[in-house]
Amino acid sequence: MAPSERELAVKIQSAFDALQAGNFDSGRERLKNALREVTQSSYHGLTIRAYLNAASAYERRRDTATASDLLAEAAKTRAARDGGRDAVTFWFEYARFLERSNQYEAGIPVAIEAHNRMRAEYGPNSAQDIAGSDILATLLTDNGAVASGLNLSEQTYLSARKALGDREPLTWRTENNYAEALRMVGHPDIASTIDAPLLRKRIAHYGHGSIQALVSASNLALDQLAMGNEAETMQALLLQKRCATELADPRSEHVRQADVWIAYAKAYFHPERPMSPGDLEAMAEVKDWNGAPDLLRIKAAQLAADQYERRGDTGRALALRINAYQRAQTTIARQHPITFDALLGVAMTRMARGDSETLATFRDVEQQAFRWMLREVGTAGNRYVAETMRKLADDILYEFGRYALVEPAAAVAYADAVTRWKTMEDGERTLLRLTADRLPDDGTRALAHTVLRLSGQQQELLSSGKLDTDASDVLRRLQDARQALAARMGDKPPAGLQLPSIEDRLQRDDALVDFFVSGRRNRLNPAQPKPAMRLQAVIRRPATAPALVDLGPLDDLLASDAAAPDRDRIFCRLHDTLLGPLKPHLADVKRLFLVPDADLYSLPFAMLRDASGRYLDEIYDTHILTRADAIFFTDQDTRLTRGSKALLVGGLDYAGAANALPSTRTEIDHVDADVRRRGLDSVMMTGSNSGEAEIRQKAQGAAVVHLATHGFYKAASDRTDAMWRSGLLASRPNLGRPPQRDENDGVLYARELMDWDLSAADLVVLSACQTALGDPSRIGSVRGMPTALAIAGARRSLLTLWEVSDEGVANLMARFYQVLADDGLDYASALRKVRIEAIHGQIKAAKDPAVWAAFVFFES
DSSP states (O other): OOOOHHHHHHHHHHHHHHHHTTOHHHHHHHHHHHHHHHHTSSOHHHHHHHHHHHHHHHHHTTOHHHHHHHHHHHTTSHHHHHOTHHHHHHHHHHHHHHHHTTOHHHHHHHHHHHHHHHHHHHOTTSHHHHHHHHHHHHHHHHTTOHHHHHHHHHHHHHHHHHHTOTTOHHHHHHHHHHHHHHHHTTOHHHHHHHHHHHHHHHHHHHOSSSHHHHHHHHHHHHHHHHHTOHHHHHHHHHHHHHHHHHHOOTTOOHHHHHHHHHHHHHHHHOTTSOOOHHHHHHHHHGGGOTTSOHHHHHHHHHHHHHHHHHTTOHHHHHHHHHHHHHHHHHHTOSSSHHHHHHHHHHHHHHHHHTOTTHHHHHHHHHHHHHHHHHHHHHHOOOHHHHHHHHHHHHHHHHHHHHHHHHOGGGHHHHHHHHHHHHHTOOSHHHHHHHHHTTSSSHHHHHHHHHHHHHHHHHHHHHHHOOOOHHHHHHHHHHHHHHHHHHHHHOSSOSTTOOOOOHHHHOOTTEEEEEEEEEOOOOSSOTTSOOSOOEEEEEEEOTTSOOEEEEEEETHHHHOOOTTOTTHHHHHHHHHHHHTGGGGGGOTTOOEEEEEOOGGGGGSOGGGOBOTTOOBHHHHSEEEEESSGGGGGGTTSSOSOOTTOEEEEEEEEOOTTSSOOOHHHHHHHHHHHHHHHHTTOEEEEEEETSOOHHHHHHHHTTOSEEEEESOEEEOOOSSSOOGGGSEEEEOSSOOOSSOOOOOTTSSEEEHHHHTTSOOTTOSEEEEESTTTTOEEOOSSSSSEEHHHHHHHHTOSEEEEESSOOOHHHHHHHHHHHHHHHHHHOOOHHHHHHHHHHHHHTTOSTTOOSHHHHTTEEEEEO
């Protein structure tokens, strides 16, 4: 006869009593037998309670391994599978245990099971559903899936406020965990706006002597510490100590933890004050204190390492930094900003020591961070993670670049890292571009271009940090398009196609100069502007390892005005600053590829002059690339091609919303005659029937797109994104409302242009004011029309840096197309020829550099 529920409960309790009495061997065996027996019964509630109580008992004894085994065993029982609400409780408590014991990877599938069961059993937005969502978000974030975790944490927090209200402790817990996630990825400024009011609510509800108030005080202190606010940090830490004292839990070490945080903060904010040997040793020993939070153990080790380095004891410093890195890996996540920062510290100390492992460590942290970025962006966008990624990349590349300047052997790895981070790609998109023209049918090629366009949008959104509803839609569409493309062509590129190196594509008299701006955050004042940004140049020549040259502070290069009275002196100085130090690497160079970065995109490179007075076009066959790997495509479709389509837009009716531009009609009439003479099929759009939607429809499939109209770029004055501050006017524009997606408003914003299909466009000319301007960006050139055109698929774009003269521009454009038609030159060579003619006064009203240097030719 099967034992009753009461009899089974007695056997289980007897086993617990034996364990409590110290009879561990017999008690463990009796518990094992009792649990085996209860799992075979139909008493699911008793089974769940027995396993949870057993695991809790072993966890209290710090035997996490046995507790883990018990819960894993329980998960396989019928009770856990079919036990109704008791099973729901089990899965939730199992997830909480794995989170407490830092078993984040194992905890995620358990938390997913718990959350699904809680939602199914209690309904969406119930307290139980919110609690399950909260624990899952925490596990995702802690395991390094920060974008997914933060998205879910924010959603959970907002759901709790709406469904449960602001006076419910569960809502407070979701607030606490959301703020914790924000702080852990480097956004204490946002976290503090949550932590400060939460602290007041918890003190009012629980009193100072509560663990909830203590945790919130500690969190607020960490926020202020990370923001560099000394007075506010100390105030919060003293409040934390008060809470710890009033809590007076004899089993805890909360007061001692508060004291260590206070000592840490004092040393952190005043690195110029050396710690006494005793205090320093005490700080170093915190890493071995099991009663301290893991974050405190990590930070204490890093602070002590700083102090030992100042004393010249780099051996002790290195040991502490390695300890901090190892602890971050095991207690936070292997791929997490805090872990990467700890590994960067290891690399920097090894650099100071001159260790042979330095290069390997820099490569390790750079590649780990890059893979994490790709994973996070590829799975879930989050605006805060995007910002964290950019700060992280700045810090890593700044230090890596310092090392590469003194260690030539590191230059190759650093040059590759610069290329990766400037494109935020691992070569997949470039390889797909090389693949697209070799795909077997029109449908597959169109799908490949869709993937290229959406992946470009994904990169732009990542660079901007403006990850909104549009970004979620892009991520979803990109995933769908990639799956569809894989289904049509498989996962492998066509046979024999491999991504070449940049050096392989350079000819003997070529050089590629990849400019790179880097800066390091101010540790004590992270909210302040960065220290002077520095400019570096990576020089690539065929069959030669990349060379690295430091060009000095970036600010020295930005004060350049094409209309300044002393512009000749300014641009001679710029030539000497930008290219002078590179001369030893540019011997015998005839063709020069330049890849700007950040604010350099707004620099009119064509105006640079050497000591003999020659402009850049008179010295080199110069090409401006939006990214280094654009060199793989510079020799594709380089000329006007008979039978292809040209779209010409000008002479538009602005219906009084903007000044009429009658010369733009004359301009496109001249262009029309030239392209027709070369055998192109020309389509002209003028007047009032040239709206945004109509232009978009006719631009698809065109090899040449020439738009002569008003352009604009508005400098940032509020939080409006750059891609909504840059654009063109179509006919009858509506300029009286904020920017938005609307193909019928007559305003073509850069954000909208990103989604056009210009994959057939060999050349896009925006003969309008300020179309080359935008906000600095690490990827896709500059955030504005140049980025939008490259993402839409245009291979080349001819844009303007400032407001231009109507007559001079019309004459310059007319001559440009005449040369293309009559001389049969490629686009870049034709522009170079026309510029040189303008320089020598051979084009009416175009001799002034304010006319011919206004145009910048981007190859993407």
